[in-house]
Amino acid sequence: MTGLDAVGSPVELRRRMVDAVLADEFVAEWRAAVLPWRPALLAVSRHEFLPGTVWVENDDGASPAFVPLHREQDPGRWLRLAYAADDGVATQVDDGRPTGPGVGGSLPSSSASGPIIVAVMLAALDAHDGHRVLEVGTGTGYNAALLAHRLGARQVTSIEVDPVIATHARKALSDAGLGAVTVVTGDGALGYPPGAPYDRLIVTAACNQVPYAWVEQTRPGGRIVVPWADTYAGGLLVLTVAEDGTASGRIVAESNFMWLREQRETRGAVKPTMSNGVGDPERVEERVTTLHPSHVTRPHGARVAIGQRVPGCQWRYYPWEPDDPVGVLWLVDPWGSWAKLTHTSPDADEDEFPVLQSGPRRLWDEVEAACRWWLEAGSPGADRWLFTVTPEGQRVELTDVPSVAAGAPTRDG
Numbered sequence: 001m002t003g004l005d006a007v008g009s010p011v012e013l014r015r016r017m018v019d020a021v022l023a024d025e026f027v028a029e030w031r032a033a034v035l036p037w038r039p040a041l042l043a044v045s046r047h048e049f050l051p052g053t054v055w056v057e058n059d060d061g062a063s064p065a066f067v068p069l070h071r072e073q074d075p076g077r078w079l080r081l082a083y084a085a086d087d088g089v090a091t092q093v094d095d096g097r098p099t100g101p102g103v104g105g106s107l108p109s110s111s112a113s114g115p116i117i118v119a120v121m122l123a124a125l126d127a128h129d130g131h132r133v134l135e136v137g138t139g140t141g142y143n144a145a146l147l148a149h150r151l152g153a154r155q156v157t158s159i160e161v162d163p164v165i166a167t168h169a170r171k172a173l174s175d176a177g178l179g180a181v182t183v184v185t186g187d188g189a190l191g192y193p194p195g196a197p198y199d200r201l202i203v204t205a206a207c208n209q210v211p212y213a214w215v216e217q218t219r220p221g222g223r224i225v226v227p228w229a230d231t232y233a234g235g236l237l238v239l240t241v242a243e244d245g246t247a248s249g250r251i252v253a254e255s256n257f258m259w260l261r262e263q264r265e266t267r268g269a270v271k272p273t274m275s276n277g278v279g280d281p282e283r284v285e286e287r288v289t290t291l292h293p294s295h296v297t298r299p300h301g302a303r304v305a306i307g308q309r310v311p312g313c314q315w316r317y318y319p320w321e322p323d324d325p326v327g328v329l330w331l332v333d334p335w336g337s338w339a340k341l342t343h344t345s346p347d348a349d350e351d352e353f354p355v356l357q358s359g360p361r362r363l364w365d366e367v368e369a370a371c372r373w374w375l376e377a378g379s380p381g382a383d384r385w386l387f388t389v390t391p392e393g394q395r396v397e398l399t400d401v402p403s404v405a406a407g408a409p410t411r412d413g
């Protein structure tokens with residue numbers, strides 16, 4: 001038996017992938033809305049949308065962060081990656097110009113998103129026969145293929161900013177018999193007016209400010225599904241377009257996507273390392289806190305609230321061992337502020353934790369205050385934030401109760 005035989009045929013792998021998607025905890029509340037996508041998920045050969053070279057995390061956790069995996073080098077691993085239900089596959093790093101040492105890369109800039117989040121996004125899209133859909137962020141073309149399988153290739157337009165990636169997707173779609181999908185090379189933040197109005201618009205890259213062009217190009221009653229994010233949290237935002245040309249909606253699930261190119265976050269200037277010697281020790285302030293780091297990094301609602309109140313703050317958590325609830329929390333911002341909290345006990349309430357802070361802001365103080373505000377407000381979930389997009393811009397406000405059942409399918413098809 002060859003290594004590939006042991007992995008299984010693509011058809012078998014696809015069946016297992018779909019079973020795993022439908023059995024997943026995160027998918028549970030979306031299951032009924034995912035089921036109509038099952039035939040497409042079973043039919044579309046995901047591996048045929050991947051390039052021969054994909055990028056995997058460097059095993060030893062060292063620099064470069066990502067290294068290439070060529071299909072011919074390990075066909076079994078490559079195929080397994082193609083059908084892993086919960087993981088995305090990085091298909092490009094550093095905008096196609098790897099900047100890591102050697103042939104390594106530092107930041108994925110295109111990927112085939114993980115099948116689980118793909119399925120949840122399609123469920124949230126609530127697309128029906130006859131709908132016309134614009135996808136922003138074609139990537140491999142796999143998601144466009146799923147849309148085309150369900151709705152018909154002519155109903156689907158997809159826009160990709162990177163010409164090399166767009167060309168690859170066009171060919172993969174055509175090879176799959178779905179060449180009637182319109183793949184446009186361009187800036188998806190502008191939408192694609194020639195195909196408007198769309199019934200549904202789905203974005204597969206993270207966005208902080210929803211461009212009004214997307215609202216303008218979606219018909220009243222239409223839906224926009226977009227992985228919204230700020231530097232602290234991310235959530236799948238479902239907006240409904242109103243007759244007055246505004247759109248509003250809420251976060252319906254947690255999400256974590258690479259950024260739309262022009263909205264890419266500026267990475268924190270202080271490189272988070274385990275070393276103590278960051279910044280000028282003379283200017284490092286020490287304090288203690290009783291707030292356990294898990295309070296500011298685990299509940300999704302807390303992270304969304306902190307993101308709203310502490311602009312520009314990013315966090316990274318480094319456990320001593322994988323899955324170890326003991327480690328170091330770094331907070332950084334792009335303007336040179338950082339904070340480092342170390343905890344050597346997993347107990348949430350008993351300890352005082354040492355904090356070091358430096359730079360123009362006191363990031364731990366800000367994050368702690370935001371978290372205490374969130375706790376005092378009754379720990380509102382992420383779906384309590386109402387997003388409204390108008391020609392003037394985007395508003396995000398905390399409301400008492402979600403005004404619409406978040407993510408409930410509409411009957412407007």
Ligand SMILES: C[S@@+](CC[C@H](N)C(=O)[O-])C[C@H]1O[C@@H](n2cnc3c(N)ncnc32)[C@H](O)[C@@H]1O
Pocket residue numbers: 109110111112113136137138139140141142143144159160161162165186187188189204205257258259260261262
């Ligand atoms: C997570 S990948 C998309 C996954 C894709 N839907 C799939 O099925 O493979 C995000 C993609 O968005 C693209 N992108 C980033 N900014 C963009 C923009 N302004 N307009 C269009 N595409 C953009 C990236 O080049 C990348 O290919």
